[in-house]
Amino acid sequence: MSKNVVIVGGGTGGTMVANHLARTMRDEINRGEVNVTQVTDTADHVYQPAFLFVAINHARVKDYTRPQKSLLVPEINLLADPAVKIDPSTNTVTIASGKTLPYDILVIATGSYPDFTTVPGLAEAADNFYTADGSEKLRGKLINFTGGTIITTIDVPHKCPVAPLELIFILDDLYREMSIRDKVNLVYTYPIGRLHSLEPVANWAAPEFEERGINSEIFFNVESVDPQKKVITTLEGSQVPFDILISIPAHRGAQVIQESGLGDEDGFIPTHRHTLKAEGYENIYVVGDATNLPVSKAGSTAHYEADVVAENVLAELRGLTPTHFYDGKVFCFVEAGLNKATYVSFSYTEPPAPTSSTEMIHWFKLAFNELYWLSARGLL
Amino acid sequence: MPDKVVDARGSYCPGPLMELIKTIKKADVGAVIEVLSSDQGSAKDIPEWVKKSGNELVYSEKDEAGGYWRIAVKKVK
Numbered sequence: 001m002s003k004n005v006v007i008v009g010g011g012t013g014g015t016m017v018a019n020h021l022a023r024t025m026r027d028e029i030n031r032g033e034v035n036v037t038q039v040t041d042t043a044d045h046v047y048q049p050a051f052l053f054v055a056i057n058h059a060r061v062k063d064y065t066r067p068q069k070s071l072l073v074p075e076i077n078l079l080a081d082p083a084v085k086i087d088p089s090t091n092t093v094t095i096a097s098g099k100t101l102p103y104d105i106l107v108i109a110t111g112s113y114p115d116f117t118t119v120p121g122l123a124e125a126a127d128n129f130y131t132a133d134g135s136e137k138l139r140g141k142l143i144n145f146t147g148g149t150i151i152t153t154i155d156v157p158h159k160c161p162v163a164p165l166e167l168i169f170i171l172d173d174l175y176r177e178m179s180i181r182d183k184v185n186l187v188y189t190y191p192i193g194r195l196h197s198l199e200p201v202a203n204w205a206a207p208e209f210e211e212r213g214i215n216s217e218i219f220f221n222v223e224s225v226d227p228q229k230k231v232i233t234t235l236e237g238s239q240v241p242f243d244i245l246i247s248i249p250a251h252r253g254a255q256v257i258q259e260s261g262l263g264d265e266d267g268f269i270p271t272h273r274h275t276l277k278a279e280g281y282e283n284i285y286v287v288g289d290a291t292n293l294p295v296s297k298a299g300s301t302a303h304y305e306a307d308v309v310a311e312n313v314l315a316e317l318r319g320l321t322p323t324h325f326y327d328g329k330v331f332c333f334v335e336a337g338l339n340k341a342t343y344v345s346f347s348y349t350e351p352p353a354p355t356s357s358t359e360m361i362h363w364f365k366l367a368f369n370e371l372y373w374l375s376a377r378g379l380l
Numbered sequence: 381m382p383d384k385v386v387d388a389r390g391s392y393c394p395g396p397l398m399e400l401i402k403t404i405k406k407a408d409v410g411a412v413i414e415v416l417s418s419d420q421g422s423a424k425d426i427p428e429w430v431k432k433s434g435n436e437l438v439y440s441e442k443d444e445a446g447g448y449w450r451i452a453v454k455k456v457k
Contacts, residue, residue: 156402161393193428197395199421219432221401236432250402265406273390294391294399328390348390 003034003317006093006103008083008256010040010068011048012376013288013302013309014109019378020310022073025317029075034317036076039095040068043080047372049299051135052163052335056174057143061132064369071376083110086260088281105283105313108262108269109306110254112159112289112297118250119155121225126247129167130159141244142171147183148243153222153232154191155250157266159289159297161197162344164188164248165205166335172212173338181213187240189220201334201344204354208336222247251297253290268292273348274325276309285309293328295348300331303375310378333365341365382414382452383407389418389448396422397429400453404435407455412438414452426451 005021007014018038028034045068046061053059069078079101085094086106093101114130116123127141128134142150150171152164168188175181188195188209194202195209195216209216221235225245232240252258253267262278263269270279271291278284287309288302295301305326312322328348335341336357343361346352374380386403388396396417403413415426423440430437430453438452 156394156398158394191401192395192397193425193432197398198393219429221405221433250405266402294386294388294394294396296393330393344393346392351392 002032003104004102005034005036005105005107005313005317006101007036007038007107007109008086008093009107009109009111009254009288009290010038010042010045010080011109011111011288011302012299013111013290013306014038014040014107015045015068015071015376016303016306016378017107017109017287017310017313018076019071019073019376020306021313022075023378024310024314026073026075028317037079037101038068038072038076039079039081039083039093039101041080041082043068045071045376046132047369048130049160049372050369051129051132052166052170053369054132054135055129055138055142055167056170057139059369061136066373071373073378083256084259086256086262088262088284091283103283105285105316107285107287107309107313108257108278108290109287109302110257110290112157112251112253112268114158114249115252116247116249119222119224121227122222122247122249125225125227125230126153126245126249128247128249129163130248138246142174145175145180145184145244147180149185149187149241150244150246151187151189151232151240151242152246152248153189153220154248155222156191157268157297158248158251160332161296161298162201162332162334165196165201167246168214169208169212169337170335172214177338186214187242188214188216189240190216190218191221193218198344198346198352200352200354204342251289257290264292273328275312275322276305276326285313295328296330296332298330298332299372301329304329304331333361333368335362335365381412383411385414385416387416388422389416391417392419395419397425400426401429404453404455409455409457412452412454414450416448416450418448420449422451423449426453
């Protein structure tokens with residue numbers, strides 16, 4: 001009897017697990033002993049961090065989009081046919097075309113999506129740079145802007161927690177280059193009592209804000225938005241007018257997770273913080289944004305988790321005990337404008353310590369935007 | 381007894397306070413949420429936000445043996 005591994009999700013985590021497994025088990029797959037199937041929502045793979053650069057017209061979505069098939073080891077069976085139901089009681093995944101896929105081991109990598117319906121008025125009033133369409137729509141507004149107030153708001157949970165800071169620094173540089181910075185009021189807001197959840201990052205950002213004249217408001221949790229008057233009301237009682245509202249709304253886990261009853265109230269799957277197994281299920285692993293773990297929802301998180309999951313699935317397929325454990329590792333570049341960047345690296349036990357921003361780290365980030373495809377292939 | 385426990389030990393980003401805000405928004409008025417945090421900053425951050433947002437701090441205590449804090453918040457509005 002051959003063993004079936006099904007990976008649901010075609011983003012960073014799912015693709016890395018699929019490639020790592022199939023490359024290592026190529027012989028077993030070719031002998032028909034193991035099948036590796038990846039189920040994705042679409043036939044294309046998009047590098048989402050590029051959206052930040054798309055929003056300021058420094059990149060185009062199509063340049064960061066590749067056919068999923070082109071990223072996969074040929075032995076992987078790719079089904080670009082969305083999963084609609086996962087049933088752990090029968091160990092099956094049902095896809096939109098109606099086909100049912102049995103699994104011995106399931107890897108869930110279904111990600112998260114920004115939900116603009118969680119705050120009244122937000123969907124009508126807000127722009128975003130977290131979706132391909134959103135970043136292209138925002139691009140037109142940002143580069144044609146002639147003056148006024150641009151405000152960023154953040155809700156939890158959300159992916160890429162440093163992106164809002166990156167955007168505000170990049171906009172500061174952009175409008176200086178366009179010689180209209182004196183007409184643009186940049187307002188950065190944050191839900192808690194400092195500029196970023198990571199205290200060292202908040203301490204690094206504060207003097208940069210001061211020097212660049214970026215305004216900020218902390219303890220800022222959006223309660224509602226009036227799209228006609230263009231005013232935000234917060235839980236803490238502030239009322240703030242804007243011309244452009246760039247929102248990072250609360251994210252939710254994928255529809256299929258919500259509908260299969262596998263997630264918490266936000267659709268995130270309760271997951272063991274070290275083994276990455278779904279709580280209560282011995283043959284289901286979870287990777288990336290889909291977990292409920294209190295770590296950053298970021299590509300690097302998915303990357304480090306994928307290494308752990310792939311090795312443990314390999315061990316189980318070979319009758320060995322899984323011996324790899326996730327330590328909470330996250331690594332994020334932090335763009336500090338158009339020409340410099342820093343980075344943070346941390347885990348469950350090691351706090352981050354950002355260094356001064358440099359041009360070299362910025363170039364490393366730009367290089368990684370291209371190197372990403374090697375990561376997705378499981379080579380980097 | 382808290383109505384819900386948020387285990388944010390080992391969380392630097394988004395961090396225990398962000399985990400609390402996420403949970404409290406979904407909770408019913410009157411619910412008590414307990415946060416477990418291994419970050420000593422939480423003992424200051426969380427009460428500060430609780431006051432600012434008009435909620436109520438039920439207790440904040442250190443579990444000496446485990447080396448982490450238990451902080452409970454009641455959703456008032």
